[in-house]
Amino acid sequence: MSEFLMYLTNGIVIGVINAISAIGVSLIVGIMKVVNFAHGELYIFAGYFSYHLSVSLGVPPLLAMPLSIFFIFLIGIGMERTLIRPTYGDEMYSLIITFVLSIVLQNAALLIFGPYPQKPPNLVTGAMNIFGLYHYGNQRILSFFISIGVLLSIFYLIKRTWFGKSIRAISQDREMAALVGVDHLKVNMLAFGLGAALAGAAGVILSPIFPVTPSGSSSISLNAFIVVVLGGMGSLKGCVVGGLILGILENLGAAYISTMYRHIFGFIILILVLVFRPWGLFGQKTQ
Amino acid sequence: MDNKKLWISFAFIILALFPPLFLSQYWLHVMIISLFYVMMASSWNLIAGFTGQVSFAHAAFSGVGAYTSGMLTVYLGLPPWLGILIGMGVAALLGFGLGYLCIRMGGIYLSLTTLGFSEILRIIITNEDQWTRGTMGLQVPGFFVEYSKTSYYYLFLIVTILLLIVIYKIIHSEMGLTFRAVLNDEVAASSSGINTVRVRVLAFAISSAMAGLAGGFYGHYLMLITPDVPSLGQMFLVLAMAVIGGMGSFAGPIVGSFVLEILSEYIRIYGEYHVLLFGLIALAMARFAPEGVVGILGKKWRREWA
Amino acid sequence: MIIEGKGLTKSFGGLTAVKKVDFHLNKGEIVGLIGPNGAGKTTLFNLVSGVYHPEEGTLSFNGMEITSLKSFEICRLGIARTFQIVRPFLKMSCLENVLIGIIGRGDQREGRKAKGEEARKLLKFVGLEGHEKNSANNLTLIEKKRLEVARALATQPRLLLLDEVLAGLNPSEILQALELIEVIRTQLKMTLFWIEHVMGAIMKASDRIIVLDQGEKIKEGRPEEVVNDSKVIEAYLGESDA
Numbered sequence: 001m002s003e004f005l006m007y008l009t010n011g012i013v014i015g016v017i018n019a020i021s022a023i024g025v026s027l028i029v030g031i032m033k034v035v036n037f038a039h040g041e042l043y044i045f046a047g048y049f050s051y052h053l054s055v056s057l058g059v060p061p062l063l064a065m066p067l068s069i070f071f072i073f074l075i076g077i078g079m080e081r082t083l084i085r086p087t088y089g090d091e092m093y094s095l096i097i098t099f100v101l102s103i104v105l106q107n108a109a110l111l112i113f114g115p116y117p118q119k120p121p122n123l124v125t126g127a128m129n130i131f132g133l134y135h136y137g138n139q140r141i142l143s144f145f146i147s148i149g150v151l152l153s154i155f156y157l158i159k160r161t162w163f164g165k166s167i168r169a170i171s172q173d174r175e176m177a178a179l180v181g182v183d184h185l186k187v188n189m190l191a192f193g194l195g196a197a198l199a200g201a202a203g204v205i206l207s208p209i210f211p212v213t214p215s216g217s218s219s220i221s222l223n224a225f226i227v228v229v230l231g232g233m234g235s236l237k238g239c240v241v242g243g244l245i246l247g248i249l250e251n252l253g254a255a256y257i258s259t260m261y262r263h264i265f266g267f268i269i270l271i272l273v274l275v276f277r278p279w280g281l282f283g284q285k286t287q
Numbered sequence: 288m289d290n291k292k293l294w295i296s297f298a299f300i301i302l303a304l305f306p307p308l309f310l311s312q313y314w315l316h317v318m319i320i321s322l323f324y325v326m327m328a329s330s331w332n333l334i335a336g337f338t339g340q341v342s343f344a345h346a347a348f349s350g351v352g353a354y355t356s357g358m359l360t361v362y363l364g365l366p367p368w369l370g371i372l373i374g375m376g377v378a379a380l381l382g383f384g385l386g387y388l389c390i391r392m393g394g395i396y397l398s399l400t401t402l403g404f405s406e407i408l409r410i411i412i413t414n415e416d417q418w419t420r421g422t423m424g425l426q427v428p429g430f431f432v433e434y435s436k437t438s439y440y441y442l443f444l445i446v447t448i449l450l451l452i453v454i455y456k457i458i459h460s461e462m463g464l465t466f467r468a469v470l471n472d473e474v475a476a477s478s479s480g481i482n483t484v485r486v487r488v489l490a491f492a493i494s495s496a497m498a499g500l501a502g503g504f505y506g507h508y509l510m511l512i513t514p515d516v517p518s519l520g521q522m523f524l525v526l527a528m529a530v531i532g533g534m535g536s537f538a539g540p541i542v543g544s545f546v547l548e549i550l551s552e553y554i555r556i557y558g559e560y561h562v563l564l565f566g567l568i569a570l571a572m573a574r575f576a577p578e579g580v581v582g583i584l585g586k587k588w589r590r591e592w593a
Numbered sequence: 594m595i596i597e598g599k600g601l602t603k604s605f606g607g608l609t610a611v612k613k614v615d616f617h618l619n620k621g622e623i624v625g626l627i628g629p630n631g632a633g634k635t636t637l638f639n640l641v642s643g644v645y646h647p648e649e650g651t652l653s654f655n656g657m658e659i660t661s662l663k664s665f666e667i668c669r670l671g672i673a674r675t676f677q678i679v680r681p682f683l684k685m686s687c688l689e690n691v692l693i694g695i696i697g698r699g700d701q702r703e704g705r706k707a708k709g710e711e712a713r714k715l716l717k718f719v720g721l722e723g724h725e726k727n728s729a730n731n732l733t734l735i736e737k738k739r740l741e742v743a744r745a746l747a748t749q750p751r752l753l754l755l756d757e758v759l760a761g762l763n764p765s766e767i768l769q770a771l772e773l774i775e776v777i778r779t780q781l782k783m784t785l786f787w788i789e790h791v792m793g794a795i796m797k798a799s800d801r802i803i804v805l806d807q808g809e810k811i812k813e814g815r816p817e818e819v820v821n822d823s824k825v826i827e828a829y830l831g832e833s834d835a
Contacts, residue, residue, distance in 0.1 A: 104566035480668035480697020
């Protein structure tokens with residue numbers, strides 16, 4: 001029983017990090033109708049930045065983490081300005097461009113960082129006794145709370161600030177938003193940067209637990225996409241619920257059914273969603 | 288087909304008959320690989336360039352063809368030509384299923400799902416190594432009893448030409464016209480009586496079958512099938528060849544395949560940089576010159592002859 | 594009655610674009626659909642042509658229920674349309690554009706040559722003779738509109754929906770367009786349902802007018818009745834205040 005609870009906890013911890021990652025994708029899809037295939041690569045770049053800043057350059061991890069996220073934010077903005085902006089409205093080209101970008105970044109990561117997994121240092125060590133049922137790593141517990149903090153900040157940003165409102169306005173009707181004075185080009189750029197930063201945040205939070213490698217980027221992207229489809233495109237709530245569902249199912253599945261096929265559970269979820277409820281849990285049913 | 292193009296094609300086909308006479312075994316191999324990519328890039332162009340659906344499962348379908356045929360020949364002793372046909376059938380079925388699954392929700396979902404399919408296939412192949420021999424590779428019998436690069440060259444040449452003829456006929460048929468209508472404006476096409484769902488699923492199934500066919504032959508040429516065949520890396524190469532050569536045109540993928548494959552052989556001398564280089568070129572092309580190399584040359588010629 | 598809609602309702606998110614609208618057209622009629630911006634006119638057209646499906650209400654065409662049919666099925670039954678922002682297939686030639694309409698009929702009996710001939714005749718009918726191989730991209734606005742009409746006619750409709758077909762045209766082009774519409778109506782005996790903001794034209798040409806405002810039908814009747822109706826005037830005046 002305690003084993004089951006431990007797997008469940010794993011699922012929840014991974015789940016909220018999945019949610020952060022998925023929101024990164026959902027934001028960009030919602031506002032620009034662009035799927036950022038390079039999402040997973042941004043995640044691992046963040047992990048590698050975090051590692052190299054702390055280990056190779058001696059930056060304290062508490063600083064290295066936000067710094068890495070900031071670098072990814074800048075990279076995201078750069079991507080938007082140079083590559084994505086000209087493809088607005090052309091769905092096909094944005095898919096091709098972000099896919100090619102993901103391959104380019106994957107190879108760049110291989111050349112720059114090498115093929116070996118790297119793990120940034122833990123912020124805390126040791127384990128805690130959860131309700132006397134099982135021991136659980138402190139780093140994971142901390143990651144959980146950091147993630148909750150990030151999610152709350154995102155919700156606040158989207159629901160309360162002018163920036164968040166602009167994003168929601170543009171997602172619904174770009175022309176109207178422009179008419180009421182929203183600088184939609186600037187919001188696009190910042191939103192893309194934010195989406196990238198969230199990928200980076202997920203990477204920075206999870207990499208002390210699961211080391212990053214260049215070849216792992218595709219499954220990270222895929223997981224984020226599955227959560228977005230499951231939760232429903234354009235729904236933040238959906239990302240959280242979807243992320244938790246995926247995290248829990250994947251962990252339980254890997255523990256009790258098959259470890260090798262842990263990623264298949266996500267794909268099965270994707271297929272089931274497409275067959276029975278393609279617009280996701282909280283998505284809008286369009287024609 | 289107008290006469291000028293017919294004569295040019297004939298000329299190319301005649302020229303293509305000669306390489307085994309003067310090329311080394313190594314370069315003959317490069318030509319055979321290029322022909323494989325011509326099949327892949329041209330069939331991918333059929334859905335991406337002509338119906339606007341970006342599939343990332345194309346390499347995966349070639350893997351389906353290769354592994355199906357490979358396993359049937361190794362474990363059941365079927366002759367390669369039969370294995371390849373069955374492999375093509377399996378790929379067509381999966382393509383039909385995948386296409387139908389995603390059709391209700393639009394292009395983005397198709398791209399996501401094909402990406403997922405590609406990843407999952409790779410995982411299954413790597414894990415089920417008692418059947419597929421995983422990363423070590425599945426050894427399969429060749430298409431010919433006696434190995435001869437020249438024989439393989441002509442085999443690939445014939446299959447590629449036949450495939451290109453089929454693609455050409457599709458593009459210039461009514462079906463091809465409906466593909467382009469769906470590409471241009473799906474709502475307008477639907478309001479004009481075109482069953483756009485059927486068009487898109489059909490295009491997807493046909494191109495997946497072609498990838499399966501190409502993969503089947505590829506497997507029996509290499510005689511060793513690895514998870515690299517259905518990988519996203521291979522997918523990227525196919526995409527780059529179509530994009531750089533010129534999507535939406537008939538000659539584009541052909542030109543792109545030969546150019547990139549030959550180029551990658553030269554670059555490989557310095558290291559595995561060809562992916563990075565092609566990626567950057569593909570990005571530049573997609574951004575600035577979507578008609579590709581063929582489009583740019585075409586514009587230049589038209590200006591000079593106008 | 595050739596087409597009848599009862600209680601049609603369609604919302605998007607929180608906004609109800611069309612609210613319990615009833616309408617009908619009789620064979621051979623030309624009915625105008627007017628209303629201030631955002632009244633739901635194009636949405637109604639989208640419901641009729643199957644681009645959207647209504648949440649409530651039914652549609653029947655020639656006695657057949659078409660509410661849940663897909664747009665290509667509705668086209669094959671005999672309803673064709675043009676779009677508010679003209680959308681021919683830009684990367685295809687004029688001939689190919691019209692061919693799509695012919696192919697869309699799903700008729701396997703006609704040979705390729707016959708289809709090409711028919712397409713050429715249609716292009717001539719709308720005044721685009723000589724433009725067969727021209728890419729739709731290169732046409733002027735009125736030529737694009739003619740092309741869209743040709744493509745719609747190629748599907749051999751019995752009901753044609755025209756969505757603001759006069760928008761963006763100068764006065765002489767408007768006269769040409771009205772002539773074409775008249776020819777379509779008399780020679781092809783077409784039933785026409787059209788949305789228009791050029792009041793003079795639609796009032797003169799229509800047998801009957803339906804007025805929508807904020808998703809609801811507020812008036813229906815002969816042009817003379819509608820023009821003097823106080824609710825209609827208020828709907829339009831209210832708009833110009835905003």
